[in-house]
Amino acid sequence: MSYSLFELNEFIRQVLALNLSDGLWVRCELAQVKHSRGHCYLDLVQKSENGEAVIAQGNAVIWAKKLRTLRQKLGLESDALLQEGMEVLILVNVEFHERFGLKLIVADFDPSYTLGKLATKRRETLMQLQKEGLLEKNKKFALPAVVQRIAILSSENAAGLKDFLNELSGNDFGYAFSFHLFPVAMQGVKVSAEIAKELKNIDAGLYDVIVIIRGGGSKLDLAAFDEYEICKNLSQASLPVIAGIGHEVDETVLDQVVHTSLKTPTAVAGFIIHHNLRFESQIMQLGTEVQSSANLLLNDQKLMLQQLFQSVAQQSDSELQRQKMMLGFISKELPSLLKTNITSELTRLDMLEKSVLFLGPDMTLRRGFSITQKDGKTIDNGSKLKPGDEIETIFLNNKVTSIVK
Amino acid sequence: MKKKKELSYDSALAELQELVGQLQEEVISMDDLSEKAKRAAELVKFCQDKLRKTEEELKGLFEDSTT
Incomplete structure (x- = not known):
């Protein structure tokens, strides 16, 4: 006895329908997500414990109608959840079609499961980065005193980019800025690889900081920024990194590895302006101090x-005054000194006169001596006279003439 | 005594003091006394003039800057 293929498949369908009549919650990873005609086709995998080998595989679909319902129910999270690499918990109905084979029809999914998985992964990433000393690495950079040349990692159509540029360009203080956008995907599977690639294109000598910004998004969208690779690359960037990746509640791992983390792109702009303002006021303060x-x-x-x-x-x-006094003293003394000099000269003359008198012939004559002269010459020896010579004898008061015999 | 070309206050004063010293010691010959007295008077006048002139100059110098 044999069966036609249809009969076999019909049998399989009946077996499956009997045994798997209700929906089942299934844990798996999304290997690929494709949208077509409003439907969403998922390739499901389960990997081995070490995360390398695929040990189970399957195909699932979310029909367009269901997708709309889920979007209404979960909002933005639904799209964020339906990304390659996400670990999901989905409610599926197992269907088997005679011609198209086995297919899992998605009826619902549980975002909290995915978030929990992400949280665990996030903790592991954090621990790993901490162990490698990468959490503090970028924070060790000192921001330049003035931040003007900005390398932007963002998507060209990211909601926050325009806000950021407007905020900086229209600042109240007239500070000039130069921007260079290094375009990267800000959600989905490409984020990590594109950021790694663009980081290499940023020449550290040309910029003051790297800014990574994006507008608001769902919590699951931010999952990319919890990835180890992206965080490692940013922590090892050659410039300080300022992040404003648009979230209000939880910080991503990225927020913890960058130099400065702020909530929104606008906040990043504000931070940079304020940073420059502080420098300017310091300069002005210094100027005042120099002046005083x-x-x-x-x-x-x-x-x-x-x-x-x-x-x-x-x-x-x-x-x-001293010189004057001295001079006055000298000029006053001069006349008397001169007089003294003359007086003492007079005294000396007087004494000389007396000496002359004392030693002269008068004193001798007075004592009874006389002087004998012949022809006016004093005779000091009698043998010089001959008889008949006429001589003169001089006394004190008169003189006598006589003839020698 | 010959008159020097550029007489300074210091050299004038030194000469004057030497003259006074000589007068005090009375070692000047009478022949020179009158001439030396004249020289002394001349030196006194020179020094006085110099002091007066200096005084005038100083007055002008510091009037401006101390106001």
């Missing part, structure tokens, strides 16, 4: 100079 120090110094010098002037004036004056 200079004034102080100038006044000190003025005072000192004035004192020096006064002291020079006083010293010169007193020296002048």
Whole structure:
């Protein structure tokens, strides 16, 4: 006995329908997600414990109508959840069609399962980064005193990019900025690889900071920023990284590895402006200090100079007075000194006169001696005279003439 | 005594002091006394003039800067 293929497939369908009549909750990973004509086709896999080998595989579909219902129910999360690489818990009905084979029809999914998985993965990533010392690495950069040249990692059509550029360009202080956008996907599976690639294109010498920004999105959208690779690459960037990836509640791992993390792109812009403003006010403060120090110094010098002037004036004056006094003294003394000199000369003359008198012939004559002269010449020896010579004998008061015999 | 070309206050004063010293010690010959007295008077006048002039100059110098 044999069966036609249809009969076999019909039998399989009946067996399945009997045994798997209700929906089943299934845990798996989304290997591929494709949208077509409003339907969503999923390739499901289960990997081995070490995460390498695929140990189970299957196909699932979310029909367009169901997809709309789910979107209404879960909002943005539904699209964020339906991404390649997501671990999901889905409610499926197992269907077997004689011609198209086995297919899992998705009836619902549980985002909290995915979030839980992500949270676990996130903790592991954090621990790994911490172990490698990468959580603090980017924070060790000092922001330049002025941030003006900005490398932007964002998607060209990211909601926050325009806000960011507007906020910076229209700042109240007239600070100039230059921007360079390094376009990267900000959601989905490409985020990690594109950021890794663009980070390499950023020349550290040309920019002050790297800014990574995007507008708001669902919590699951942010899952990309919990990935180990992306966080590792950003932590090892050659410039300080400022993040504003649009979230209100939870921080992603990325927020913890970057230099500065802020909630929104607008907040990042505000932070940069404020940073520059602080520098400017410091400069102005320093300017004021320089001015007042200079004034102080100038006044000190003025005072000192004035004192020096006064002291020079006083010293010169007193020296002048001293010289005057000395000169006055000398000129006053001069006449009397001259007089003294003349007087003592007179005294000496007087004494000389007396000596002359004392040693002269008068004193001898007075004592009874006389002087004998012949023809006006004094005769000091009698043998010089001959008889008949006429001589003169001089006494004190008169003289006598006589003839030698 | 010859008159020097550029007489300074210091050298004038030194000469004057030497003259006074000589007068005090009475070592000047009478022949020179009158001439030396004249020289002394001349030196006194020179020094006085110099001091007066200096005084005038100083007055002008510090009037401006101390105001």
